[in-house]
Amino acid sequence: MKQGIIVVNHGTVDQDVRTRSIDDFVLSIGDRLEEADIVAVYTDGDIRKRLRENVGEKVQNLKAAILSMKERGVTDLVVVSTNVHDCDEYKQMKEETVGLAGLFRTVGISQPLLYSETDMNVSARAVKSAFGERVGEDMLILVMSGDKTDGVEELKLFEKSLQEHIPNSHVATLHGENKLYRIIKKLKADGIESGRVVLVPFEFMAGENVENEVSREYTVLAERLESEGYTVEQLFKGLAEYDEFQRLYMRHLYDAAR
Numbered sequence: 001m002k003q004g005i006i007v008v009n010h011g012t013v014d015q016d017v018r019t020r021s022i023d024d025f026v027l028s029i030g031d032r033l034e035e036a037d038i039v040a041v042y043t044d045g046d047i048r049k050r051l052r053e054n055v056g057e058k059v060q061n062l063k064a065a066i067l068s069m070k071e072r073g074v075t076d077l078v079v080v081s082t083n084v085h086d087c088d089e090y091k092q093m094k095e096e097t098v099g100l101a102g103l104f105r106t107v108g109i110s111q112p113l114l115y116s117e118t119d120m121n122v123s124a125r126a127v128k129s130a131f132g133e134r135v136g137e138d139m140l141i142l143v144m145s146g147d148k149t150d151g152v153e154e155l156k157l158f159e160k161s162l163q164e165h166i167p168n169s170h171v172a173t174l175h176g177e178n179k180l181y182r183i184i185k186k187l188k189a190d191g192i193e194s195g196r197v198v199l200v201p202f203e204f205m206a207g208e209n210v211e212n213e214v215s216r217e218y219t220v221l222a223e224r225l226e227s228e229g230y231t232v233e234q235l236f237k238g239l240a241e242y243d244e245f246q247r248l249y250m251r252h253l254y255d256a257a258r
Contacts, residue, residue: 001105003036004074005029005253006065008093009082011042013050014209021205021240022082028246029080029253037074041065043089047211062093066100075105078257082204082240082249083112084144085154108256113239113248120158122251126244128165131200131235138196139168139230141183143221144203145213146173171202172221174213180221184228194229204249206238 083090101107159171239245
């Protein structure tokens, strides 16, 4: 048996953020599974092109990485999702992996961070551990991409679990029912017209130069809260930079490898 592990992410050309997140996660996997063949791939073709042209680095897409694993003698493959929820990107990753599953003895695909009811609960506890002391008695708003239709009930369940650990907390999404303006509207209706808000991007990687939607919109959302009278503390880094969430992604990896 030879185990191969492919970590799948949207990608970034920001080397500092990459080192602190995806590269550190790969190293953490290697520390625990020393015999495994581990690689990271990026799903965004433009990011792969920019890395190739700017720094001469060739990062494979998922299909190429799977075929390379086969060539290197991998018999048991695990494809690791860094998605937060069950989105189109995750569905595409599953489809590509299943299409080549016949090349291996076993193939496992890890689930996104928020997938089952158990995930909602343990992720809420991880949020409390990572940010609870920083938030104190103030407000916490997590920002994620969300989806226009899929995952609505799951996100409501996660927010409910989260509020059991940090009462003044909300999940804002860029799409769907939980857009920030609706959260602000609810806060105003409840008489909370000012106060301190800790704003956290709920994405595997995040930062000013990271090429995902939440990172692009993060500063705009912070400015919107400030314009409405709230004082914002910005914690602008991704979940992979917190041990609490790396452990949850590792847990999903282990589950997929069984």
